Amino acid sequence: MKVLVTAKRVIDPYVKVRVKSDGTGVETANIKMTINPFCEIAVEQAVRMKEAGIVTEIVVVSIGPIQCQETIRTAMAMGADRGILVEMAEEAQPLAVAKILKAIIEKEQPRLVIMGKQAIDDDSNQCGQMVAALLGWPQATHISNVTINGDTADITREIDGGLEKLTVNLPAVVTADLRLNEPRYVTLPNIMKAKKKPLENIKPDALGVDVKPRLKTLKVAEPASRSAGVKVADAKELVAKLKNEARVI
Amino acid sequence: MAILVIAEHDGKNLKPGTTNTITAAGKLGGDVTVLVAGHNCAEAGAAAAKVKGVAKVLVSDAPQFEGALAENITALVLSVAKSYTHIVAPATGMGKNFMPRVAALLDVQQISDISSVVSADTFVRPTYAGNVMATVQSSDAIKVITVRATAFDPAGDGGSAPVEALAATPAAGLSKFNGQELTKSARPELTAARIIVSGGRGMGSAENFKILEPLADKLGAAVGASRAAVDSGFVPNDYQVGQTGKIVAPEMYVAVGISGAIQHLAGMKDSKVIVAINKDAEAPLFSIASYWIVDDLFKVVPELVTELG
Ligand SMILES: Cc1cc2nc3c(=O)[nH]c(=O)nc-3n(C[C@H](O)[C@H](O)[C@H](O)COP(=O)(O)OP(=O)(O)OC[C@H]3O[C@@H](n4cnc5c(N)ncnc54)[C@H](O)[C@@H]3O)c2cc1C
Numbered sequence: 370m371k372v373l374v375t376a377k378r379v380i381d382p383y384v385k386v387r388v389k390s391d392g393t394g395v396e397t398a399n400i401k402m403t404i405n406p407f408c409e410i411a412v413e414q415a416v417r418m419k420e421a422g423i424v425t426e427i428v429v430v431s432i433g434p435i436q437c438q439e440t441i442r443t444a445m446a447m448g449a450d451r452g453i454l455v456e457m458a459e460e461a462q463p464l465a466v467a468k469i470l471k472a473i474i475e476k477e478q479p480r481l482v483i484m485g486k487q488a489i490d491d492d493s494n495q496c497g498q499m500v501a502a503l504l505g506w507p508q509a510t511h512i513s514n515v516t517i518n519g520d521t522a523d524i525t526r527e528i529d530g531g532l533e534k535l536t537v538n539l540p541a542v543v544t545a546d547l548r549l550n551e552p553r554y555v556t557l558p559n560i561m562k563a564k565k566k567p568l569e570n571i572k573p574d575a576l577g578v579d580v581k582p583r584l585k586t587l588k589v590a591e592p593a594s595r596s597a598g599v600k601v602a603d604a605k606e607l608v609a610k611l612k613n614e615a616r617v618i
Numbered sequence: 619m620a621i622l623v624i625a626e627h628d629g630k631n632l633k634p635g636t637t638n639t640i641t642a643a644g645k646l647g648g649d650v651t652v653l654v655a656g657h658n659c660a661e662a663g664a665a666a667a668k669v670k671g672v673a674k675v676l677v678s679d680a681p682q683f684e685g686a687l688a689e690n691i692t693a694l695v696l697s698v699a700k701s702y703t704h705i706v707a708p709a710t711g712m713g714k715n716f717m718p719r720v721a722a723l724l725d726v727q728q729i730s731d732i733s734s735v736v737s738a739d740t741f742v743r744p745t746y747a748g749n750v751m752a753t754v755q756s757s758d759a760i761k762v763i764t765v766r767a768t769a770f771d772p773a774g775d776g777g778s779a780p781v782e783a784l785a786a787t788p789a790a791g792l793s794k795f796n797g798q799e800l801t802k803s804a805r806p807e808l809t810a811a812r813i814i815v816s817g818g819r820g821m822g823s824a825e826n827f828k829i830l831e832p833l834a835d836k837l838g839a840a841v842g843a844s845r846a847a848v849d850s851g852f853v854p855n856d857y858q859v860g861q862t863g864k865i866v867a868p869e870m871y872v873a874v875g876i877s878g879a880i881q882h883l884a885g886m887k888d889s890k891v892i893v894a895i896n897k898d899a900e901a902p903l904f905s906i907a908s909y910w911i912v913d914d915l916f917k918v919v920p921e922l923v924t925e926l927g
Pocket residue numbers: 375376377378394395405407408430431432433459460461462463466484485486487488489490491492493494495496497582584585586589745746750752
């Protein structure tokens with residue numbers, strides 16, 4: 370079966386993000402960018418399913434500026450077969466991303482769509498659910514296991530109190546949680562091979578979808594900082610402080 | 619302004635987070651209706667009616683709402699959505715799961731995880747693991763919002779709202795709920811606890827992690843963990859605190875053998891009092907701690923238990 374995976378380009382999770390002095394956004398100039406860690410897990414899952422003989426083709430989609438080609442090449446170096454870049458200069462909000470993906474999915478007809486559970490920049494946790502909704506497909510979010518059984522998939526999801534088991538009809542959209550797998554490191558030969566894989570570049574207009582933002586960012590700011598704390602010598606002093614100063618115990 | 623809050627519950631009581639969401643909904647200015655959907659959930663409906671600030675409760679009780687499958691809950695919410703200006707749910711596992719589905723089918727851009735209400739259409743929400751607070755304004759006719767529970771106080775008791783039955787929508791038939799494996803614990807839930815004791819990679823092993831138990835017992839605390847501790851298999855996944863785990867803001871958070879990566883801080887930095895125990899004098903967590911001890915945790919933790927008497 371064919372699988373479609375998504376790969377968002379985000380600021381590296383280990384970079385300290387800074388708000389621009391005019392409060393209009395965050396500094397992105399000369400900042401290290403990477404594939405969203407949850408998308409990396411999604412790609413890894415598709416590749417493992419291909420290695421297991423369940424999947425025949427992996428199509429990877431990224432939406433954003435031209436540099437997203439690098440993100441797609443990363444996914445290809447991991448094992449994706451083919452890439453589609455939907456090139457947009459402005460950032461797309463989740464509903465717009467979902468509408469773009471719906472249009473591509475209707476054309477590509479995959480049996481399974483694997484996405485990240487959240488992008489670590491905007492932390493929205495929406496896109497996968499929205500894509501499933503627009504297609505009228507079932508969804509399984511925050512998954513830690515997926516097994517394909519013919520026309521259905523057995524899923525384990527991570528929920529607040531533990532784990533949940535579901536069976537979803539295929540086609541379906543699933544979103545990857547941290548413990549679904551550990552992504553492989555890409556090797557140099559695979560990076561070279563990825564350069565030769567097909568990568569299509571399309572514009573949202575060609576898909577005929579409305580990508581106008583519905584949310585306007587009025588300003589961004591750094592959160593209020595905490596007042597400075599104190600070092601204490603030992604358990605005894607700590608307990609005294611907690612009782613008499615902080616009064617929490 | 620008419621506001622619909624979707625409750626999270628266990629059939630009998632509202633889950634922590636829902637009453638905070640009712641407080642957030644109250645700030646929008648308008649009547650707050652609470653929807654309780656589930657199977658055998660009449661008691662939870664009665665509990666919702668007692669919450670202060672609730673004008674009306676809708677209860678929809680049917681087998682297809684067991685397990686809160688996103689497809690089925692979405693259909694129910696859509697059946698009444700057009701009567702409201704705001705649809706609000708806690709940004710918990712459940713809310714994150716079905717709310718974007720509701721938003722997409724209403725052709726609305728959801729506003730995730732708000733930490734403050736500026737006005738009926740403008741909200742503050744944390745992004746980049748809480749390092750950037752964005753103020754956003756929605757131009758959609760219906761606002762679909764999830765709420766960061768720790769940013770709002772829980773609404774108290776004292777209400778006596780009327781309870782009405784809401785006709786169930788049919789099962790979507792797209793997926794099947796096969797049950798849950800919940801971590802059994804006699805301790806308070808992480809997101810509801812007054813005090814949390816959390817362990818990191820520094821605990822060393824699942825066996826060693828247990829030395830936090832007597833400390834948690836003494837403090838009446840819940841037990842949490844860093845991702846490194848979960849990934850190392852010391853504790854189950856639902857213990858994880860952080861950007862991609864649970865967001866908590868208890869009265870006191872005691873971090874033991876946790877370095878303080880931004881992804882961990884994202885989940886706990888709004889705790890009132892933060893205590894850190896780490897043998898590394900340079901641990902980043904100290905930068906946000908109220909009190910810290912630089913020493914071996916295997917020495918400090920048992921001493922703390924003794925000192926607490
Ligand atoms: C401070 C700030 C201000 C902003 N202002 C604006 C603004 O004014 N206008 C505007 O349009 N946008 C703006 N954005 C950007 C925009 O809000 C986000 O990019 C958008 O909300 C996407 O949310 P998300 O990635 O968190 O979605 P999520 O729902 O968290 O993403 C889930 C998954 O969907 C997939 N996915 C998401 N996006 C893509 C993609 N582009 N390509 C491939 N797969 C993807 C991935 O698999 C991802 O793991 C702003 C962002 C920030 C941080």
